[in-house]
Every structure is written in structure tokens, then in C-alpha cells.
Amino acid sequence: MAIIDDDPDLRRTVADLLGENGFTPLPLADGASFLALGPRPAVDLALIDLRLRGENGLTLAIRIRETMGIPIVMLTGRGDEMDKIIGLETGADDYMMKPFNPRELIARLRAVLRRAGHPAMAPTDRSTSTIRVFGRLRLDQTRRELLDYDGAEIPLTNAEYRLLDYFLRHPGRIIQRTELLTELGNDLSQYMDRTIDVLILRLRRKIEAVPSKPIHLQTRRGQGYLFVVETSA
Template identity: 65%
Template sequence: MDARGQPVIAIIDDDADVRETLSALMDSSGFTPIAFQDSAGFKAAGNPEDFDLALIDLRLKGESGLSLAIHIREISELPIVMLTGVGDEIDKIIGLETGADDYLMKPFNPRELVARIRAVLRRYGHGVASATRTGKDQQIIFGSKRVDLQRRELLDENGEEIPLTNAEYVLLDYFVRNPDRIIPRTELMKEIGSDMQRYVDRTIDVLILRLRRKIENVPSKPVHLQTRRAQGYIFVLQADTP
């Protein structure tokens, strides 16, 4: 947040016209934009935590946007929204694998981009009023793990946090709040706020695979996050673990 209390958005795009357009859009939408033409410029700016969100072009010249997103995710939980003009499914899947929180193709609707950014910031609690904490944290337990809904954390049996990307947490949060019912992929896609109608199945599958690696004792034989073929997924809280 800047001195005026506005979320600070880092814009990393090698196209000067796009940087100018995005900066104007962010400024008129109540954000403080800081634009960079490449990854090196962003890295030289200092701590990623000085920003509230990074808006990254996938096809940056020099170090790619994917490489930058991976670098950010290794050192920070800075929210990331990826932009690309390439309508390739593999790029979308790789983008999600880096830990990006949302993905939008150029040309995009300005209102939609602003809505996506606000949604991601809201999930992280950046630039929005935080919910009042209760005296007792609300937790949901499954197997040897538990989700702390107040702190937005997944904890293991020793109380240690298991790191999740924002998209992973949003899915897990939705599952534990809606246990023991089959949830179709389209409903999950709507929940994470993405608009990739042509790639819904594959996108959700990638996130599910990543989430299983973190919550299941044997990811290839899930007991909590189960698939119901041709229907969707079901989260079983009280499962018989092997």
C-alpha cells in the first residue's frame, strides 16, 4: 500500500504502449502503478513485498514472464496475474504451475482485468479491509491435517504450515467448506475466478494434482480429494486412511 492507502501494482511488460495503457488503467481504478520493461528492472526495485500485486507479461523479452513468476514465488507470496497474447493451452498450464493466481489473454476487457486484480487482492487481504478475527480460530480437520480459516493456512500434524499458492488455498478452502458432495469442474473454475472456458478440465486437473501432493499421504491414491469420473470432485473429511 502506498501513502494514500492504495494497492501498489507492479507492471512488467516490454511493450511501452502496453505499459502506458496499463499504468493509466491502474491509476484510474484506484491503484498505484509502477511499470518495468523487463524482469531485471523489477528485481532491481528491491523487495517484492513492497508491492501488492505483480502484473506480468508471459512473453517478456530476455527473462520470460514465467521465469520471473517462478523467481517471485520462490522468495515471496506476492500475488501474480499473468498476461499473454498467446492462446496456447500449454502456456496456461505452465503459468498455473508457477503459482500464478490468475491468467488473462490479450486483448482483454479493461473492466475484467481490474475485476480480476481486485478479486486476487481480496483473497490475499491486500488493499481491502481485513475481517475481524474471533477469539478462537476456526479450523477444519481432515486426517492428520487441518485448515485454519482465519489465518488461511494448511497445517500438518505438528502444527507446521504447508505452503500453498493462492489458487491452491482457494480450492482447498472451497472443498472443506463444501465436504461430501460432488462439485463439478465448472463450479470450481468459477470459484477461483478464471475465465478459460476452453481449458476448464485441464486447468482444474493441474491444480487438483498439486493440491493432492500436499494433502494426501499417497497422492496417486487420494482418500480425501477424490475424483468422480465425468462428474467432478468430492472432498471427504472423515476418510479411512491406509
């Protein structure tokens, strides 16, 4: 697992944390060091500081996403709201705000790897999963997977999953944006309102047949959002 951060103390701390939890860390000081690994680096995930000295962590993330296809988790500071929103739009799998809780970081990394299909992270028993069905899709809340009608997984980022899970636990109720931001937790609660717009747009692209005419995730103008589980044919 690559740790790309220009702060040597943070690199050392995160590398030690990953090593203690069964990962093989690869600490790197900048994007050039990561790109020097070649087009198919032997890493399962890239943990990238948003504010790399002398370069933009988002630019590196976009390049990794477009050419390598490995999961990406961004480390961000509290003053980077706009960059976080841009990062959501470019497809980062998750964010952690510094300073972060070590246990939460490990849990988030494992969740991202599992959603990316890493064999070591896959749960072994689906028979005990809690499933919520809507339309032709179903959300496995035990495995944290969104599945289509033929059982294929529809990849979700951590924020997308948490948003969909919350809607499915509160169907038929208008939910305000502030409530959604609170539910998403401290790592996202400092974002500007546009964060919810971005997440709603991305989620609709994954769960709606026609995202511009949603039947499940509906907007109630001036009030919030309403999730409809049962729909007419």
C-alpha cells in the same frame, strides 16, 4: 507494485488503475528492467505479461519465485493455454486473462497480497469468520485462509483456494471436471483439461498427509472428484 509489460498503453492503463486504488505502481517495459532493481526490489508484487516481446514471462516469473519470493500475477491472452498450465506448475499466485475487468484485477491483487501476509491487506477480526473443518485442517472462508492444526497458514493460490472452497461447499458429491472449470471462472475456463489435473495435484500436496493416497480429495475414475470431510482414523 511492478507492472512488467511491453505494451505502453496497457502499462499506463494499469498504472493509473493501481494509483487510483491506493497502490504505488512501478511500470516496466521488460524483465531486464525489473531485474535491474536488484535482488531485493522494493515491490510487494510482480504483475507480469506472459508474452513479453523477445522474452518469456514464465522464465522471469520462475526467477522471481526462486530468488525473491514475492507474489506473482500473470496477464495472459486467450491463446496461451499450454503456457498457463506450465505457469500453474511453476507457482504463479494468480492469472488474469486479457481483456480483464478492472475491478476484478484490483480484487485479485488484494487477495494475493493478503494471502502473502501483506499487513495492509490483513482482515482485523477473525471472530466473525466462517470456518469449514476437515481432518486436521480448516478453511477460513472470510479471510480466505487454509490453516493447519496449530493455526499456521498453508498458502494457496487463488485457483487452489476457489477449488477447495467449492469442494467444501459440496462434500460427498461427485463433481465433474467441466463443473470445476465452470466454477473457476472465465479466467480459467478456456484452459485444457490438464488444468484441473495440475490444480488437484497441487491441492493434494497441501491438504493430504500422503498426496498419492488421498483421503479427502478422492478421484472417481471416469466420473470426477469427491471430497470427503469426515474420515475414519
